[in-house]
Amino acid sequence: MIKKIIHAVKSRAVETISIVSALLLWQMTADLIVRNKFFLPSVLDVISAALMIVQRPSVLEIGALAIEIPVVLVDLLQSLLHFSIGMVAALFVGIPVGMIMGWFTTLNRVLDPIIEMLRPIPPLAWIPFAIIWLGLTPVSAGFLIFIGAVFPIIINTFTGLKNVPRIYVEAAKVLGCRQDRDLIRYVALPSALPSIAAGIRIAMGVGWMCLVAAEMFGVSKYGLGFKIWHHYHLHQMDLVLVYMMVLGLLGLLIDKTLRYVIDEHLLKWQAGVVR
Amino acid sequence: MIKKIIHAVKSRAVETISIVSALLLWQMTADLIVRNKFFLPSVLDVISAALMIVQRPSVLEIGALAIEIPVVLVDLLQSLLHFSIGMVAALFVGIPVGMIMGWFTTLNRVLDPIIEMLRPIPPLAWIPFAIIWLGLTPVSAGFLIFIGAVFPIIINTFTGLKNVPRIYVEAAKVLGCRQDRDLIRYVALPSALPSIAAGIRIAMGVGWMCLVAAEMFGVSKYGLGFKIWHHYHLHQMDLVLVYMMVLGLLGLLIDKTLRYVIDEHLLKWQAGVVR
Amino acid sequence: TEPQQKKELTEIKFGYQPSTHQIAYLTAKDKGMWNTSLAPLGIVKTSDNLFPSGAPEMTAMLSGDLDVAYVGAAPFISALSEGLDAKIVAAVQVQGSDLVVRTGVPYEKPEDLKGLKIATFPPGTIQDTLLRNWLKTNNIDPDRDVTILPMTSADAVTAISAGQVDAVFLPHPSPTEIKEKGYGRTVIQSGEIMPNHACCVVVVSGDLIKNHPEVVKQIVKTHVDATEYNNAHPDEAAQIYAADQQMNITIVQHSINEWDGTWVSDPHLIVNSTVDYANIQYELGYIKKPLTEKDIFDMSFYDSLQN
Amino acid sequence: MGKVEINNITRVFRKEGAPETLALDNVSLNINDKEFVCFVGPSGCGKTTLLRIIAGLDTPDSGEILLDGAKISIPDSKRGMVFQEYSLFPWRNVTENIIFGPEMKGIPRKKAKEDTEKYLELVGLTQFRNSFPHELSGGMRQRVAIARALANEPEVLLMDEPFGALDAQTRNALQYQLLDIWDKKHITILFVTHSVDEAVFLADRIVIMTARPGKIKEVINVGLPRPRIRTSPEANQLRTTVLKLLSEERKERID
Amino acid sequence: MGKVEINNITRVFRKEGAPETLALDNVSLNINDKEFVCFVGPSGCGKTTLLRIIAGLDTPDSGEILLDGAKISIPDSKRGMVFQEYSLFPWRNVTENIIFGPEMKGIPRKKAKEDTEKYLELVGLTQFRNSFPHELSGGMRQRVAIARALANEPEVLLMDEPFGALDAQTRNALQYQLLDIWDKKHITILFVTHSVDEAVFLADRIVIMTARPGKIKEVINVGLPRPRIRTSPEANQLRTTVLKLLSEERKERID
Ligand SMILES: Nc1ncnc2c1ncn2[C@@H]1O[C@H](COP(=O)(O)OP(=O)(O)OP(=O)(O)O)[C@@H](O)[C@H]1O
Numbered sequence A, B: 001m002i003k004k005i006i007h008a009v010k011s012r013a014v015e016t017i018s019i020v021s022a023l024l025l026w027q028m029t030a031d032l033i034v035r036n037k038f039f040l041p042s043v044l045d046v047i048s049a050a051l052m053i054v055q056r057p058s059v060l061e062i063g064a065l066a067i068e069i070p071v072v073l074v075d076l077l078q079s080l081l082h083f084s085i086g087m088v089a090a091l092f093v094g095i096p097v098g099m100i101m102g103w104f105t106t107l108n109r110v111l112d113p114i115i116e117m118l119r120p121i122p123p124l125a126w127i128p129f130a131i132i133w134l135g136l137t138p139v140s141a142g143f144l145i146f147i148g149a150v151f152p153i154i155i156n157t158f159t160g161l162k163n164v165p166r167i168y169v170e171a172a173k174v175l176g177c178r179q180d181r182d183l184i185r186y187v188a189l190p191s192a193l194p195s196i197a198a199g200i201r202i203a204m205g206v207g208w209m210c211l212v213a214a215e216m217f218g219v220s221k222y223g224l225g226f227k228i229w230h231h232y233h234l235h236q237m238d239l240v241l242v243y244m245m246v247l248g249l250l251g252l253l254i255d256k257t258l259r260y261v262i263d264e265h266l267l268k269w270q271a272g273v274v275r
Numbered sequence C: 001t002e003p004q005q006k007k008e009l010t011e012i013k014f015g016y017q018p019s020t021h022q023i024a025y026l027t028a029k030d031k032g033m034w035n036t037s038l039a040p041l042g043i044v045k046t047s048d049n050l051f052p053s054g055a056p057e058m059t060a061m062l063s064g065d066l067d068v069a070y071v072g073a074a075p076f077i078s079a080l081s082e083g084l085d086a087k088i089v090a091a092v093q094v095q096g097s098d099l100v101v102r103t104g105v106p107y108e109k110p111e112d113l114k115g116l117k118i119a120t121f122p123p124g125t126i127q128d129t130l131l132r133n134w135l136k137t138n139n140i141d142p143d144r145d146v147t148i149l150p151m152t153s154a155d156a157v158t159a160i161s162a163g164q165v166d167a168v169f170l171p172h173p174s175p176t177e178i179k180e181k182g183y184g185r186t187v188i189q190s191g192e193i194m195p196n197h198a199c200c201v202v203v204v205s206g207d208l209i210k211n212h213p214e215v216v217k218q219i220v221k222t223h224v225d226a227t228e229y230n231n232a233h234p235d236e237a238a239q240i241y242a243a244d245q246q247m248n249i250t251i252v253q254h255s256i257n258e259w260d261g262t263w264v265s266d267p268h269l270i271v272n273s274t275v276d277y278a279n280i281q282y283e284l285g286y287i288k289k290p291l292t293e294k295d296i297f298d299m300s301f302y303d304s305l306q307n
Numbered sequence D, E: 001m002g003k004v005e006i007n008n009i010t011r012v013f014r015k016e017g018a019p020e021t022l023a024l025d026n027v028s029l030n031i032n033d034k035e036f037v038c039f040v041g042p043s044g045c046g047k048t049t050l051l052r053i054i055a056g057l058d059t060p061d062s063g064e065i066l067l068d069g070a071k072i073s074i075p076d077s078k079r080g081m082v083f084q085e086y087s088l089f090p091w092r093n094v095t096e097n098i099i100f101g102p103e104m105k106g107i108p109r110k111k112a113k114e115d116t117e118k119y120l121e122l123v124g125l126t127q128f129r130n131s132f133p134h135e136l137s138g139g140m141r142q143r144v145a146i147a148r149a150l151a152n153e154p155e156v157l158l159m160d161e162p163f164g165a166l167d168a169q170t171r172n173a174l175q176y177q178l179l180d181i182w183d184k185k186h187i188t189i190l191f192v193t194h195s196v197d198e199a200v201f202l203a204d205r206i207v208i209m210t211a212r213p214g215k216i217k218e219v220i221n222v223g224l225p226r227p228r229i230r231t232s233p234e235a236n237q238l239r240t241t242v243l244k245l246l247s248e249e250r251k252e253r254i255d
């Protein structure tokens, strides 16, 4: 067991060193250069603040059930709820739309102007409409995350489908794969997967970024984003940083899981084809 | 001349119809369903508000010079300034970092954990640090845009460089292209260009989105994003929409220019290789 | 190096927010009072930044980007407890927030609020603190009996208009706007909750206070003059504000006529409510150390003007 | 049924700022059902282009292709094709590549996989059924592509230098097996090759094409009984004839 | 100088959950400077793998490659390679593909472009100098790849079935030209081919490899004076010998 851990650490030595030295650099900058807890709290400040919110209990209510857990966990679950709503919606909308646009030239011409008009409109600007249309519900927060996440998915899916090597499409056609649906499913999709996967990664990042916007207008009283604002208004920068770090770590975890699934399961064949 | 225009419209018929019907739908929704100028101003409301800001003059100061131009133009220039600072920085940081990470496995392992930690931290959460570190300057606004734009560029550049077909790299190597720098420049870069270009497109979108966040904390008294907040605080939804539309149209223009340059000049060779 | 610093001071940087509370700053600017009064002291330039809320304004002050801030007392207090070197040198206004209940929601007495959703500024603000205290004194548990939602004023107005919240507790001019559009009615004003409670204040950086007291004194004097001018000419004040914000003049005028706020400059008026407020914040754990009158105020400039 | 009529096919590749390339110039040819036709001709004369047009992958500038009398314009599974370049799906292993066609026809994967074995044996790659294309040698990839095309049981099989990357022995063995399948399944085969030997061994008719612009220079009926003996005098004579015709084409170009 | 020593090279491809593939089994061979060596062997026997290892593109599990006595492990421009698969850069047109090597050496583009003409003529593609690879036929692409390798003037040239996609006439012409260049530039050539004719016409020595696992079965000295006559009795006899050796290999595999 211990050996296993040692082995795991060893095989991750580079990563570990990288993180540790980044933290050291931060601590030293905070201690020796900035020297102002408000401008840049040090690692230790952040850790002690983190311990505080881990110990502070809160009550999670699910229906009639009420469980007492650390407040940061409640925030985390709340944010994950918002995030999942937005991401699932973005995936369900973005991938099909991107595929349709990448495959059918005419539909691309129809959808492109509308999408290009909507795309630059920032998630923040949608807040009033989210309030009006969807109310102060998790769906409303999910909507803002959706807005941020859907366009990267569309663009990278589109790019992936545009760049399917011609030879594969032709090979499939002469093998009797005639319907666009099948061509997309059996040829374009696997071939575009690296690009789509990168799109989803970006979308997760942007969506996660939008979480903070999504939780700034009163959809809930918990949430990592909500707490960032909360503590920011109170100028408690150490807690702001703790929540930023939790947000960062959770985002990292989500991203790593995604990459693991993609690289190990979906793109295994790629290893030998690319450099 | 007129013939030319007619021809241009004709060749863009699908796009035109698409936009016109979207506008019609909007007008009808506003007039017949929502029926509340505050919740959803109609197209006509927006147009009349647009006329207003085009006519309202303002003064643009460049150094000692003071020119009187419509207020919306001042906003636009201010926003473009912020946007350019952020995008240029994102390009200068994102492409090299993405290339280095995509090419050198060890450096990828060093940089990846740090980047993955920073990535999910939302631009909004950087506001306090932007103010503290960079002050109330356009650079500060640019920084927030940079934060939003740099990660999509890194990820797509990384993905592009990871997926360079092995045969091209090997062909270059036996032709005497030995240094990593040259391999990247002459092989990996052109081969990864579609993916990098998609990353830049996404980054421009996200950066443009971040503009609204970047202009919400007092770096300037002009700017499209600033004006969205401003009019929103005054509950002038028609003007909010006008500015959203200007933002959208300008974003569209930037994107189209980018795509034109990429498709016509950089990726011309692609046409015959892909479907 | 201190005398050198003294010589270098040629510019004063102001921060303010888009609120009818702070018209004094705009009046002084509009009338050129800042420039004329400060020029003899070697100030050749005044510049300002407009902030949507107090938090970034205080952050900017912390990083040294602002010399003078027109700001709410609340964000100032929390910034102070986090190490900001600055003091309140004058009041700007007292009272001026309303509890507005949505049209169609019955309200007779505070108990009627039970079970409702109320939007107000985020925790730590004057509005949030006042509202919670008032609910408590009326035997309503602010955490269990009602749902308090933290929002910006714009979001809160949108939310009440769309029927997403039942009441809002906001500073002017938002209550007037809601009323004018027919979405709600004022049921209680903040002056009834806590008379003469502090709201906006003039904050000056410690650096300026220490190194350029004569400049600070002149700033306070100009502020007092502008406040007096506004009180004497409320319609013109409304016009100045509406012009600066490109806002509908009638709403501004109605707001100024209806609110229970008062433009004042005497910091003594708000000492008690501000210190009380700081104590409440400390008890809530929102700030880390208790703050005294000495920590918060420097009345010497205002007082020296009176003699 | 697999009667192919090639009627006056012309194909020009145009490109801005460059002289246009006339790849096929008014090519006409009738191919009977169950016929085995080989195409030979100089590099770049339009053989691939012709096959692509017959497959429905490219459209001629003028002329038409009739399959059993019906005009065709899009590809379908009746006309299988083995491409000149590597065309295996890199994300599918050997077995999955071969079952692609059957899968499209709705045959259950399990059944399709069982059927695969036969074709894997045919091309001598049973051991590599789970390998991905990038793990195969060039010749092996080409063999998988042949197995994939055969597994789909087309009526017309278009083969673009299918044995080009194979050593003489493997090539001979596969020639026999191709003839065997052709005989059993009654399919029409259009076969591009650079090996005159191969053409003489396989074809009912040999079509010799001119250098660019590609036209049909001559069509030669082989008419030797099968199984053919590669070294027979008749075969040798035919070979010489074809080579001579080809070398005329050659002269006009390099050196 | 281009003396290549292949010392005890073994290469195994391993893959989880599958039997490992022994591609090269203890292969040793010394190739003299300016020698022309042809490799023949059944498909999948490891010819490409061997060439890749010599080029420095793959690392052997054991053994080493010495070039003029120095151990090599990474590719450089001294050892040029013509790949079996299409390897032109799709984003560069024909001329730009050919000047890639010279460009890497720092030769000005303008000068490099002028030098290109010679090689374009050699492979008969002057007309296509501005075409992109996707606008070329299979054989034309392969010819560009040959021109690209030659333009780089390597000391050792590794050619993996370079003429596989060419018709007999083009092939013959290019064989002459290759010999000409080899003679003039004094380079060492390692040439993989499936055509025994070609091997007999070109090689100083012919290396015959066994089926997988690839070993050297036999090395045959050709020893015929050049220019050789393809149909001479000596050539015919040699051909027969090589074919016999190859067919032994074949037997153990398909059918
Ligand atoms: N997509 C294309 N764009 C432009 N020109 C093309 C294209 N495809 C083929 N050509 C041209 O058409 C001509 C015929 O090409 P094709 O591929 O049919 O030749 P081929 O007979 O198959 O030659 P090979 O034996 O070398 O494969 C060539 O000159 C080629 O340059």
Ligand SMILES: Nc1ncnc2c1ncn2[C@@H]1O[C@H](COP(=O)(O)OP(=O)(O)OP(=O)(O)O)[C@@H](O)[C@H]1O
Binding pocket: A272, D134, D135, D136, D137, D138, D139, D140, D165, D166, D167, E013, E014, E021, E022, E023, E042, E043, E044, E045, E046, E047, E048, E049, E050, E084, E212
């Ligand atoms: N990357 C790889 N991964 C796994 N196996 C491989 C890989 N490359 C080659 N092989 C295996 O090594 C063996 C030799 O392959 P190689 O490409 O060297 O053959 P070859 O002699 O060039 O054949 P051909 O004449 O068909 O091109 C084959 O069995 C092949 O499956």
Ligand SMILES: [Mg+2]
Binding pocket: D047, D048, D049, D084, D160, E137, E138, E139
């Ligand atoms: Mg061809």
Ligand SMILES: [Mg+2]
Binding pocket: D137, D138, D139, E047, E048, E049, E084, E160
């Ligand atoms: Mg090979």
